[in-house]
Amino acid sequence: xxxxxxxxxxxxxxxxMVDFGGWEMPIHYGSQMDEHHAVRRDAGVFDVSxxxxxxxxxxxxxxxxxxxxxxDVRKLADGQALYSTMLNENGGIxxxxxVYRVGPEQFRIVVNAATRDKDLAWMQEQSRGFDLExxxxxxxxxxxxxxxxxxxxxxxxxxxxLAAQLDNTKPFHAVWEGEWFVGRTGYTGEDGVExxxxxxxxxxxxxxxxxxxxxPCGLGARDTxxxxxxxxxxxxxxxxxxxPLGCGLGWTVRKTDNDYTGGEALQAQREAxxxxxxxxxxxxxxxxxxxxxxxxDSEGREGxxxxxxxxxxxxxxIGMARVPxxxxxxxxxxxxxxxxxxxxxxxxxxxHGKIRIET
Amino acid sequence: MSYVPxxxxxxxxxxxxxxxxxxxxxxxxxxxxxxxxxxxxxxxxPEVESSYAEGxxxxxxxxxxxxxxxxxxxxxTVVAVNEALEDKPELIxxxxxxxxxxxxxxxxxxxEFEGLLNADDYRALIAEE
Numbered sequence: 001x002x003x004x005x006x007x008x009x010x011x012x013x014x015x016x017m018v019d020f021g022g023w024e025m026p027i028h029y030g031s032q033m034d035e036h037h038a039v040r041r042d043a044g045v046f047d048v049s050x051x052x053x054x055x056x057x058x059x060x061x062x063x064x065x066x067x068x069x070x071x072d073v074r075k076l077a078d079g080q081a082l083y084s085t086m087l088n089e090n091g092g093i094x095x096x097x098x099v100y101r102v103g104p105e106q107f108r109i110v111v112n113a114a115t116r117d118k119d120l121a122w123m124q125e126q127s128r129g130f131d132l133e134x135x136x137x138x139x140x141x142x143x144x145x146x147x148x149x150x151x152x153x154x155x156x157x158x159x160x161x162l163a164a165q166l167d168n169t170k171p172f173h174a175v176w177e178g179e180w181f182v183g184r185t186g187y188t189g190e191d192g193v194e195x196x197x198x199x200x201x202x203x204x205x206x207x208x209x210x211x212x213x214x215x216p217c218g219l220g221a222r223d224t225x226x227x228x229x230x231x232x233x234x235x236x237x238x239x240x241x242x243x244p245l246g247c248g249l250g251w252t253v254r255k256t257d258n259d260y261t262g263g264e265a266l267q268a269q270r271e272a273x274x275x276x277x278x279x280x281x282x283x284x285x286x287x288x289x290x291x292x293x294x295x296x297d298s299e300g301r302e303g304x305x306x307x308x309x310x311x312x313x314x315x316x317x318i319g320m321a322r323v324p325x326x327x328x329x330x331x332x333x334x335x336x337x338x339x340x341x342x343x344x345x346x347x348x349x350x351x352h353g354k355i356r357i358e359t
Numbered sequence: 360m361s362y363v364p365x366x367x368x369x370x371x372x373x374x375x376x377x378x379x380x381x382x383x384x385x386x387x388x389x390x391x392x393x394x395x396x397x398x399x400x401x402x403x404x405p406e407v408e409s410s411y412a413e414g415x416x417x418x419x420x421x422x423x424x425x426x427x428x429x430x431x432x433x434x435x436t437v438v439a440v441n442e443a444l445e446d447k448p449e450l451i452x453x454x455x456x457x458x459x460x461x462x463x464x465x466x467x468x469x470x471e472f473e474g475l476l477n478a479d480d481y482r483a484l485i486a487e488e
Contacts (some may be wrong), residue, residue, distance in 0.1 A: 030437050220397070224423060286401055287401055288401050289422045310401065310423050317401075336403075
């Protein structure tokens with residue numbers, strides 16, 4: 001199994017380690033629930049060094065990304081980031097990612113760990129005919145520091161010049177110095193930063209964060225936090241069989257043109273009608289929603305829970321589901337031998353520490 | 360190593376069984392099992408008066424992370440369930456051998472109790488995992 005530079009530090013912090021897509025990663029350090037609340041109420045740190053960082057440079061970088069991505073990197077000023085999917089020719093989602101503009105001809109992309117090999121192959125294949133260089137950066141560690149107090153607390157651990165710039169760094173913007181790169185981004189629905197740094201400095205940085213009273217958090221809490229925040233997980237809420245239009249990510253697709261890989265397929269789908277949509281659901285009864293459970297609507301149409309869990313903030317089960325476009329309430333979920341009513345809600349469930357749905 | 364009380368019997372699927380003063384058999388999951396599951400958020404209890412063969416699914420314990428079936432350790436009829444778990448499923452995390460008990464069986468054949476694992480057997484089992 002692959003190990004991050006913080007493997008030893010996780011064990012010292014009492015982590016239970018699991019196999020996560022070939023990486024040995026912490027699932028929790030005692031209580032997933034406590035870690036979740038720490039991020040909603042204070043500050044937590046996640047090791048996300050397993051994620052794949054790719055630097056892109058060369059005169060055709062922007063033109064290449066306009067082809068590779070359905071979102072619009074022309075909108076990005078230097079230091080600004082956006083979220084996008086990456087599509088195949090059929091409009092199916094190869095992966096989702098964050099792209100930062102570092103300069104006029106330079107970008108940094110962060111993709112998922114589990115899809116690394118196919119992503120790099122696809123990015124390489126799509127780069128044919130463009131004058132640019134793609135360079136993976138496996139020697140960078142990545143830590144996400146998240147929560148209402150994350151920005152204040154992380155400053156003490158950052159190089160002074162970066163700490164000083166942090167107050168003027170807006171959400172979805174980044175600052176950097178040498179190999180340290182700090183983006184005000186995350187996957188929890190809270191304020192915070194994602195810090196990339198040389199892996200030989202990661203353990204010292206981690207220890208400074210813990211000394212600043214930031215709670216170490218595992219991938220378990222990361223999943224409940226992102227689901228409460230209504231954020232998609234690749235391989236569950238989206239994959240190559242669904243387009244961004246069919247899973248609630250239409251907002252990440254530019255409207256100006258269809259000149260990106262998968263663009264024609266999306267246009268055809270718009271004209272024919274998108275077959276699916278993504279909805280948020282809340283279980284009113286006791287129980288837990290899980291991926292794979294079947295939803296049934298008023299007309300007997302069926303949908304599928306793609307992500308489900310018990311929400312520590314709502315103290316109820318929540319989920320995201322892929323359903324036919326005309327799916328209508330009332331909706332029930334099949335759990336083992338029972339059918340229980342669920343309420344359809346607008347995402348997100350929780351953002352910035354507050355419940356955003358009516359309960 | 361998780362706590363494994365000497366006076367209880369165990370199954371390889373991580374239930375514990377205790378003979379009560381009334382001659383019934385109280386069932387729960389072990390400290391090791393609750394540690395593996397993590398924060399427990401829901402328990403589906405069996406219905407009182409339902410009958411099970413040994414090894415039948417009698418309920419479900421769900422944590423944030425996963426769902427795990429609870430099996431009847433002996434053939435019998437459910438005579439009581441721990442209704443406190445409906446509002447406080449975390450009792451299983453906090454007190455797996457006491458307040459976190461799950462149900463009580465009237466056994467069909469009490470001799471099955473003697474065939475369950477003793478504490479040393481169970482300690483050996485979890486040491487191998």
